[in-house]
Amino acid sequence: MDQSPETFRGIVERxxxxxxxxxxxxxxxxxxxxxVAQDVFLLLYRHLPRLxxxxxxxxxxxxxxxxxxxxxxxxxAARGDAAAEEYQDGMALxxxxxxxxxxxxxxxxxLLTLPPQxxxxxxxxxxxxxxxEDIAVEMKMPLATVxxxxxxxxxxxxxxxxxxxxxxxxx
Amino acid sequence: xxxKMDDFERELKEQLQAREVPAGFTERVMARVPEQRVSSWxxxxxxxxxxxxxVAALLVAGMVAGGVEHDRQQRIAGARAREQVLLAxxxxxxxxxxxxQKVSRGDR
Numbered sequence: 001m002d003q004s005p006e007t008f009r010g011i012v013e014r015x016x017x018x019x020x021x022x023x024x025x026x027x028x029x030x031x032x033x034x035x036v037a038q039d040v041f042l043l044l045y046r047h048l049p050r051l052x053x054x055x056x057x058x059x060x061x062x063x064x065x066x067x068x069x070x071x072x073x074x075x076x077a078a079r080g081d082a083a084a085e086e087y088q089d090g091m092a093l094x095x096x097x098x099x100x101x102x103x104x105x106x107x108x109x110x111l112l113t114l115p116p117q118x119x120x121x122x123x124x125x126x127x128x129x130x131x132x133e134d135i136a137v138e139m140k141m142p143l144a145t146v147x148x149x150x151x152x153x154x155x156x157x158x159x160x161x162x163x164x165x166x167x168x169x170x171x
Numbered sequence: 172x173x174x175k176m177d178d179f180e181r182e183l184k185e186q187l188q189a190r191e192v193p194a195g196f197t198e199r200v201m202a203r204v205p206e207q208r209v210s211s212w213x214x215x216x217x218x219x220x221x222x223x224x225x226v227a228a229l230l231v232a233g234m235v236a237g238g239v240e241h242d243r244q245q246r247i248a249g250a251r252a253r254e255q256v257l258l259a260x261x262x263x264x265x266x267x268x269x270x271x272q273k274v275s276r277g278d279r
Contacts, residue, residue: 005201005204008201008204009197009201012197012200012201013197016192016196016197016200017189017190017191017192018189020189020190020192020193020196021187021189021190024190025187030193034192034193034196034199037192037196038196038199038200038203041200042200042203042204045204105186106186107182107183107186107187108186108187111187122183123187126180126183126184126187127184127187127188127189129184131174132174154179154180154183157179157183158179161179
């Protein structure tokens with residue numbers, strides 16, 4: 001695809017929601033998510049001549065957004081950022097996630113309690129509407145791993161959703 | 172194969188629709204593109220772009236290879252000349268010995 005400003009602007013406008021959502025839902029923070037999303041698009045700009053079609057662009061931005069966001073999360077975890085390690089909290093939502101409530105919906109908060117790789121797979125399935133087979137191809141993962149992430153992810157989110165609903169109704 | 176979703180999964184899907192990006196996101200990305208364009212034509216240093224450095228490197232490599240080949244040819248030519256001189260000396264030596272023997276026989 002060509003690198004003309006018009007073409008690139010169109011691509012950014014078509015994919016920015018997808019890229020920003022992936023980054024935001026993996027990182028849980030709007031500012032860092034925007035930085036990651038911008039980097040993804042600048043990298044895409046350099047790769048455009050190697051991408052033959054819109055489908056390639058879509059697959060490319062999904063994959064790179066996931067990788068970049070999980071890398072950023074890893075860097076934050078290495079710096080000892082508490083929010084980055086939220087997923088290690090088995091059951092309850094920590095206050096740091098509760099503090100994000102005005103910015104996030106309930107499912108996004110629950111999603112942050114899953115391990116990053118599993119978050120990415122859940123997003124590919126429920127945000128991007130990909131079938132497990134396609135997720136396995138796009139994320140270069142065994143299909144059995146993808147299925148296991150999805151089954152366990154849904155089970156955990158369901159359990160957490162029920163628990164937080166009970167806590168909420170108890171006041 | 173399309174896998175069916177239950178109610179909870181459909182709810183997940185509903186809640187995980189793409190988010191709105193922060194206002195001005197597109198402009199901020201586009202504003203950074205010219206930097207990328209310049210950097211893709213990166214000036215490596217000393218006022219020359221990368222492709223000129225590549226051409227210069229090829230020329231230098233060609234000159235070095237030419238120099239090495241010239242040196243090798245010179246060495247071969249030198250070795251040949253040395254062999255010829257040695258051969259000539261051997262021939263001269265044996266001729267001198269023949270003459271000396273003849274002279275010695277004549278004296279007797």
